[in-house]
Amino acid sequence: MTVTRQDTDAMRALQGLEDSRSSVRLRAALAVGTTPDPRFVDKLVERCAIEPEFFVRDMLTWALTRHPGSMTLPVLLREVRSGRGQARSQALHTLSKIEDRQAWPAITPAVLSDADDEVARSAWRAAVVLVPEGEEAALATVLATQLGRGEREMQLSLSRALVALGEVIVPALRTATMAPDPRVCAHALATQRLLREPDAGFEFAIEEAKRIVALGGPGQEGQ
Numbered sequence: 001m002t003v004t005r006q007d008t009d010a011m012r013a014l015q016g017l018e019d020s021r022s023s024v025r026l027r028a029a030l031a032v033g034t035t036p037d038p039r040f041v042d043k044l045v046e047r048c049a050i051e052p053e054f055f056v057r058d059m060l061t062w063a064l065t066r067h068p069g070s071m072t073l074p075v076l077l078r079e080v081r082s083g084r085g086q087a088r089s090q091a092l093h094t095l096s097k098i099e100d101r102q103a104w105p106a107i108t109p110a111v112l113s114d115a116d117d118e119v120a121r122s123a124w125r126a127a128v129v130l131v132p133e134g135e136e137a138a139l140a141t142v143l144a145t146q147l148g149r150g151e152r153e154m155q156l157s158l159s160r161a162l163v164a165l166g167e168v169i170v171p172a173l174r175t176a177t178m179a180p181d182p183r184v185c186a187h188a189l190a191t192q193r194l195l196r197e198p199d200a201g202f203e204f205a206i207e208e209a210k211r212i213v214a215l216g217g218p219g220q221e222g223q
Contacts, residue, residue: 014043017060022053029056033063038071045075048094049087061094069100080106085116092122096129104130109142117154120146124161137168144172147191148183156202159191169195186210 016028025047032040044064051057064072072094079091092111095103107127114120124143131139143165146158162169169191176188189209193200 010037010039014040017043017047022056025051025053025056026059029059029063033059033066036063036066038067041067041071041075045072045079045091045094048090049079049082049084051090057090061090061097064094065097069098069102072098073100073103077103077106080111085119088114089116089118089122092119092126096122096126099129101130101132104132107131112142113146117150120149121154121157124158128161128164131165136165137171140165140169140172144169144176144188147176147179147187148181148185152202152206155187155190155206159187159194159202159205162191163195163198167195182210182213185213189213 013028013031016024016031019025019028029044029047032044041064044060044067048057048060048064051060064076076091076095076098079087080095082088082091088111092107095106103126107123107130111123112120112127114123124146127139127143140162143158143162147155149155149158162173173188173192173195177185177192179185179188186206186209189212190202190205193205193208194202197205
């Protein structure tokens with residue numbers, strides 16, 4: 001069997017993805033993305049699930065987007081059901097970059113409310129990109145169940161996802177402002193403010209929302 005230069009380069013790149021040095025792994029991912037090859041797909045997805053460095057993971061995602069969706073989608077959809085949080089998170093992140101709406105059925109309420117914060121955040125971003133026309137309001141209702149979750153960065157991610165859906169989120173937010181949990185109320189009010197005034201800034205919006213809730217006025221912002 002003749003080994004071509006392409007085979008040799010592919011083998012070198014695949015080995016590079018396993019190197020202990022992040023700089024080597026980064027260059028290997030770049031090489032794989034520059035010259036897409038079906039043989040790389042499984043390894044790229046596998047590496048995404050365990051790669052510790054953010055910049056390398058980002059390059060791995062880019063490399064996957066360079067391959068045909070017919071090759072990457074089945075593998076990524078399988079990863080969304082993985083038992084490993086990083087595998088699920090990275091698969092969802094990559095699906096949001098590929099932007100193929102055939103992946104939408106994988107964005108279930110269970111995925112959108114995943115106990116792993118990074119998985120949930122990736123799912124929110126993917127959902128906004130992949131949601132079919134006409135299903136935005138239903139998505140907003142599901143996303144609104146996560147209001148009040150986590151700390152500032154987590155809440156900001158959810159607010160951004162909701163605001164990206166546009167005016168369809170208004171009913172879900174209005175309902176959330178009446179919730180008994182003050183964190184949910186404040187987060188809903190802050191998201192309402194960001195929808196109306198995108199330049200207000202989340203920090204300002206959430207602090208103002210907390211004052212409104214403390215004064216016993218949740219829901220007034222949605223009137």
